[in-house]
Amino acid sequence: MLPSDNVLPSKTYEAKKILCSMSLPYEKIHACRNDCILYYNEYELLKSCPTCNVSRYKKKEGIPAKVLWYFPIIPRFERLYSNASDAKNLTWHHDGRIKDGKLRHPADSPQWRFIDGKFPEFGKESRNLRLALSTDGMNPFRSLSTTYSTWPPGNDIDVYLAPLINDLKILWETGVEVYDAYRNELFNLRAMLFCTIQDYPVYGNLSGYTVKGKAPCPICEDGTMGKWLKSSKKNIYDGHRCFLPDDHYYRKLKKAFNGDQEFKRRPRVLTGIEVFEKVKDIQIIFGKNHGSTLPKQGYKKCSVFWRLPYWKHLFVRHSLDVMHIEKNVCDSLIGTLLNVPGKTKDGVNARDDLKALGIRKELHIVDKNNKKFLPPAAYTMSRKEKKEFCACLAGVKVPEGYSSNIKSLVSMENLKLVGLKSHDCHVLMQHLLPVAICSVLPKNVRSTIIKLCSFFNAIYSKVIDPKDLNSLESSIVVILCQLEMYFPPSFFDVMIHLTVHLVREIRFCGPVYLRNQYPFEREMKTYKGYVKNHFRPEGCIL
Numbered sequence: 157m158l159p160s161d162n163v164l165p166s167k168t169y170e171a172k173k174i175l176c177s178m179s180l181p182y183e184k185i186h187a188c189r190n191d192c193i194l195y196y197n198e199y200e201l202l203k204s205c206p207t208c209n210v211s212r213y214k215k216k217e218g219i220p221a222k223v224l225w226y227f228p229i230i231p232r233f234e235r236l237y238s239n240a241s242d243a244k245n246l247t248w249h250h251d252g253r254i255k256d257g258k259l260r261h262p263a264d265s266p267q268w269r270f271i272d273g274k275f276p277e278f279g280k281e282s283r284n285l286r287l288a289l290s291t292d293g294m295n296p297f298r299s300l301s302t303t304y305s306t307w308p309p310g311n312d313i314d315v316y317l318a319p320l321i322n323d324l325k326i327l328w329e330t331g332v333e334v335y336d337a338y339r340n341e342l343f344n345l346r347a348m349l350f351c352t353i354q355d356y357p358v359y360g361n362l363s364g365y366t367v368k369g370k371a372p373c374p375i376c377e378d379g380t381m382g383k384w385l386k387s388s389k390k391n392i393y394d395g396h397r398c399f400l401p402d403d404h405y406y407r408k409l410k411k412a413f414n415g416d417q418e419f420k421r422r423p424r425v426l427t428g429i430e431v432f433e434k435v436k437d438i439q440i441i442f443g444k445n446h447g448s449t450l451p452k453q454g455y456k457k458c459s460v461f462w463r464l465p466y467w468k469h470l471f472v473r474h475s476l477d478v479m480h481i482e483k484n485v486c487d488s489l490i491g492t493l494l495n496v497p498g499k500t501k502d503g504v505n506a507r508d509d510l511k512a513l514g515i516r517k518e519l520h521i522v523d524k525n526n527k528k529f530l531p532p533a534a535y536t537m538s539r540k541e542k543k544e545f546c547a548c549l550a551g552v553k554v555p556e557g558y559s560s561n562i563k564s565l566v567s568m569e570n571l572k573l574v575g576l577k578s579h580d581c582h583v584l585m586q587h588l589l590p591v592a593i594c595s596v597l598p599k600n601v602r603s604t605i606i607k608l609c610s611f612f613n614a615i616y617s618k619v620i621d622p623k624d625l626n627s628l629e630s631s632i633v634v635i636l637c638q639l640e641m642y643f644p645p646s647f648f649d650v651m652i653h654l655t656v657h658l659v660r661e662i663r664f665c666g667p668v669y670l671r672n673q674y675p676f677e678r679e680m681k682t683y684k685g686y687v688k689n690h691f692r693p694e695g696c697i698l
Contacts, residue, residue: 180227180231180232180235181227181228181231182225182226182227182228182698183225183226183227183228183319184223184224184225184226185223185224185226185319186212186220186221186222186223186224187220187221187222187223187224187315187316188205188207188208188210188212188221188222189210189221189222190205190207190208190210191222191309191312191315191316192205192206192207192208192312192315193205193206193207193315194224194315194316194318194319195212196318196319203217223694224316224319225694225698226319226320228319228323229320229323229324229327230323230326230327230332233285233327233332233334233345233347234332234334234335234345237283237334237335237336237337237338237345238335238337239337240337240338241338243283243336243337243338243339244338246283246285247282247283249261249262249263249282250263250282251282257622258619258620258621258622259619259620259621259622259662259666259667260618260619260620260666260667261666261667261670262286262350262665262666262670262671263666264666265664265665265666266471266663266664267350267351267470267471267472267664267665268286268350268666270469270471271286271348271350271466271469271470274466274469275466278328278346278348281343281344281346283336283343283345284345284346284347284348285327285345285346285347285348286347286348286350287324287347287348287349287350288349288350288351288352288353288475288671289320289349289351289352289353290352290353290354290673290676291313291352291353291354291358291361291362292354292355292358292673292676292677292680293306293307294306294307294680294683294684295684296683296684296687296690296693296696296697297687297690297693304693306694310357310360310361311361311364311456311457313361313362314457314459314460317460318460321460321461321463321464324347324348324349324464325463325464325465327345327346327347327348328346328347328348328464328465328466329465331344331345331346332344332345333345348464348466349461349464349467350470350665351470351472351473351474351475351665351671352461352473352474352475353475353477353671353672353673353676354474354475354477354673355477355480355673356476356477356480356481356650356651356654359374359474359476359477360374362459362461362474363455363459363473363474364435364438364455364456364457364458364459365377365454365455365456366453366454366455366456367650369453370453371453371454372453372650373650373653373654373657374474375425375657375660376423376425377423377426377454378423378454395413395414395418395637395640396633396636396637396640396653396656397413397418397637398418398420398421398422398423399422399633399636399656400418400633400634400637402421406418406634406637407419411515412641413515413637413640413641414513414515414645415513415514415515425660428467428468428469428470428471428473429468429469431455431468432462432467432468434455435455435457435458435459435462436458436462437458438455438456438457438458461473471664471665472660472661472664472665475661475665475671476654476657476658476661477671477672477673478612478615478616478658478668478671478672479578479582479672479673479674480578480651480673481651481654481655481658482578482581482582482585482612483576483578483581483582484649484651484652485585485608485612485651485652485655486576486581486584486585486589487499487576487581488501488647488649488651488652489589489605490572490573490576490584490589492535492643492647493535493537493545493593493597494537494542494545494546494571494572494573495536495537496572501643501644501646501647502530502533502535502536502643502644502646502647503530504521504528504530505646506644506645506646506647507519507520507521507530507644508521509644509645509646510644510645513645518531519531519533519644533642533643533644534597534598534600534601534642535597535601535642535643537596537597539571541596541597542571542596543568543571544595544596545592545593545596546566546567546568546571546572546573547568548591548592549562549563549565549566549573549588549592550562550563550566550568551563552588554583558583559579559580559583560577560579560580562580562583562588565580578673578674578677579674585608585609585612585613586609586612586613586616589605589609590605590606590609590610593605593606600638600642601642604635604638604639604642607631607635607638608635608639611628611631611632611635611655614628615628615658615659615662615668616667616668616669617667618667618669619667620662620667622663625659625662625663628659629659629660632655632656632658632659633656636648636652636653636655636656639652683697
């Protein structure tokens with residue numbers, strides 16, 4: 157086909173070898189098989205781990221036991237500015253956005269403005285970058301039963317973040333010289349990490365806070381209103397009335413809540429500097445063999461992010477992921493309303509909790525003729541009402557691309573919803589659930605659930621007036637207190653509680669739709685699709 161003296165590659169492999177030099181670089185860094193260290197910088201030449209003395213290699217020397225694939229961020233930022241169109245868009249927040257005092261973008265947020273004021277040299281260059289770090293695990297195989305995962309062990313993730321943190325420190329302290337193709341000039345590019353985006357378990361891995369146990373809320377910390385329920389074997393929230401104003405009449409009610417009046421005040425949120433003072437002296441001990449030394453509650457380590465000079469000055473360092481919170485709230489509501497086995501927050505244990513707490517005697521388990529039955533609660537639906545509820549959802553028709561086929565998620569035989577994904581729960585909470593419960597629940601319960609759905613709808617707005625945030629924050633507290641009047645204490649796990657803090661993060665960091673996991677999880681699905689050779693999944697993704 158080609159002349160004999162041609163210099164074009166004759167094989168695809170040879171062509172790829174030529175093209176790979178034009179692509180962005182990556183680094184393969186050996187790691188200790190027990191996740192103690194990376195063989196990086198001062199450890200680069202070692203053949204065994206200085207912490208656990210385990211060999212760096214497998215049986216044959218030269219074949220590493222574990223490898224980190226790291227994609228340096230600095231060359232990627234340089235490439236962004238090498239394209240004139242991209243370089244122009246990177247300053248849109250400064251040159252093109254509407255500036256009317258409303259929250260449309262993180263650039264409108266107090267945290268953005270505070271950084272500009274605290275570090276004026278950084279703020280005056282509009283081309284400097286504010287970054288968000290999204291963290292999620294991924295199983296590149298279709299089968300979920302495999303033990304393979306791209307996710308490093310939880311508390312030891314700081315080991316694998318070290319190269320990234322080093323690059324972030326360079327970008328903050330000295331910056332790098334970058335060519336701006338739009339302005340046709342060289343400039344010194346600097347960047348900072350604005351916040352992280354992750355689900356709740358990963359929140360604990362990144363922040364170093366123990367998100368399980370007696371004080372699982374990292375924002376309330378020791379002020380968390382937790383109470384251990386022996387019957388349910390779980391920690392619940394004793395009440396949200398302490399978030400109400402001191403003169404609110406809900407504070408004086410006894411029978412409607414836990415039998416006592418509420419005199420506690422809202423827990424004070426610690427500043428970043430105060431948190432840093434608490435964690436700076438905690439020794440970081442990596443490796444699976446040292447897990448027993450970690451505290452059972454509070455901060456378990458000094459996170460690697462504290463190495464960033466500006467980290468302690470941020471109002472919100474780790475964002476709560478509204479996507480997962482909304483899904484968990486939806487699952488709890490649907491499971492309890494339809495009394496789905498394994499998902500309902502009501503049951504024998506929940507009623508035993510009521511008896512142990514000495515509240516709502518009318519809902520305690522009744523023994524009759526050696527048989528136990530649960531008296532119906534305000535949220536209990538009869539079989540006929542469950543059929544109406546499920547039939548309403550099964551009859552919904554939506555435009556293509558709006559959501560998955562809702563009818564396929566409804567099981568009329570078992571009267572439950574199956575296979576709900578995060579976006580399905582989002583559509584239910586935003587639009588469908590308020591309609592479906594209109595004719596099947598008492599007015600007081602129905603009204604409270606509709607208000608909860610309206611709250612999620614409001615915080616997902618793309619334009620938010622800061623003047624509305626106080627009323628929005630007050631409304632969610634009242635909604636949770638009203639839910640406490642009707643639903644059992646076991647309903648109020650940490651995911652229900654975290655809704656109290658969502659408005660605070662909007663106030664400091666801007667709209668939630670720019671800080672949730674939806675786009676990143678979709679991108680992960682794209683990466684999974686690249687895996688054709690299951691023996692080398694990392695290479696396929698790369």
